[in-house]
Structures are given as C-alpha cells and as structure tokens.
Amino acid sequence: MNASNLYEYLERISNLVRTSIRKTGLVHDLQPVQTEALHYLSRCNHYSNTPVAVAEYLGLTKGTVSQTLGVLVQDGFVKKTIDLKDRRVVHLQVTPRGEKVLNDLVPPPILTSALENLPTEINDQVGPLLEQLLMALQRANGLKTFGACKTCCHHRLQENGLRMCGLTQEMLAEADGEKICREHAKPPVAA
Numbered sequence: 001m002n003a004s005n006l007y008e009y010l011e012r013i014s015n016l017v018r019t020s021i022r023k024t025g026l027v028h029d030l031q032p033v034q035t036e037a038l039h040y041l042s043r044c045n046h047y048s049n050t051p052v053a054v055a056e057y058l059g060l061t062k063g064t065v066s067q068t069l070g071v072l073v074q075d076g077f078v079k080k081t082i083d084l085k086d087r088r089v090v091h092l093q094v095t096p097r098g099e100k101v102l103n104d105l106v107p108p109p110i111l112t113s114a115l116e117n118l119p120t121e122i123n124d125q126v127g128p129l130l131e132q133l134l135m136a137l138q139r140a141n142g143l144k145t146f147g148a149c150k151t152c153c154h155h156r157l158q159e160n161g162l163r164m165c166g167l168t169q170e171m172l173a174e175a176d177g178e179k180i181c182r183e184h185a186k187p188p189v190a191a
C-alpha cells in the first residue's frame, strides 16, 4: 500500500469516527477534543496526567489544552490536585461523573457496529495490523510511544509480584501495568 492510499483510508475513518464522537458528545455538551482529553486521562498513569502530557498526547498547544481542561474541570468531569512533591505541578483525575460519560461515548458505536459486521478472521487481523502501523509511524518519526507501562523497557516485575518503574525507582500499583505513560520506551529490538 502506498502512503496516498493509506492517507485516504485513515482520513475517511477518522472523519467518520470524529463525526460520531461529536454527535454523541453533544448530549453531554462535550466537543470531540474534550472527549479525547477525558479518554486520555482515564487511561494514563500518575506521571502522565498533567496538562503538558495531555498537550503532547493530543498534539495540541498548551493554550488549547488549558481551555479544554478548564471546561472539563468546570463541568465536574475532571478534578485537579496539586503534586505533593512539586506544588507547581497539577494532576488531573477523571471523576466518577467523567467515567460515566466516557462509558456512553467510548468506544464510539460506529466502530462497534462496524467490527461486529466484519468476518471473524478479518476482525482478528485488524488490531495487530493497526498496532504495527502505529509503531512504524512512531519509530519513523521519532514520536513518543505512550504505550502501556507493562510493555516499557523500564518496567520491572519483581519476584514478589510487585511492579517497579526502573526510571523513577518508584513502586507501581498492579493496575499501573495497563496504563499508558508519557515516559514509555519500547525495549530495544533484539539483533
């Protein structure tokens, strides 16, 4: 496949998904970018739930993200806390209200119904192929991976079953393994 064909597919798919997110988000007065920020915050770990990390993940300016997060906080979908070690840093957590709204919006029904209509053998290939494409795109362009913590080269699973981050030397909770992180780094590919 060449890049032009791929672009046409991805552009059409992302337009359809965004339109669906826009329509369902309107019920809760949420713009697509607000839904995306809320979804990111529901999946990231405590090193990554800052306004700067949201801006990096969404590829937006700090000003745009600041406005987006302001609305989410004001409407009670997200709550702000001050970092205990560095009072200049703000953390953002999705509230139970935000989680409830996300359950209505994600995944967009347009995708659920499409996958249900795919033959099983095709459906099984979609995830792995998209993952490969995403990884190739990130590698080729030097982009952050924002991957799940348990797949990071710094992730340490100790003999006692506890998890530790080799980068920060801090212990991690069991649930942190599945969360995405702005410091995530893929293990080097074996030669």
Ligand code: SF4
Binding pocket: 045, 047, 147, 148, 149, 150, 152, 153, 154, 155, 156, 164, 165, 166, 167, 168, 180, 181, 182, 183, 184, 185
């Ligand atoms: S192990 Fe990697 S992904 Fe997990 S918290 Fe540490 S740097 Fe982030």
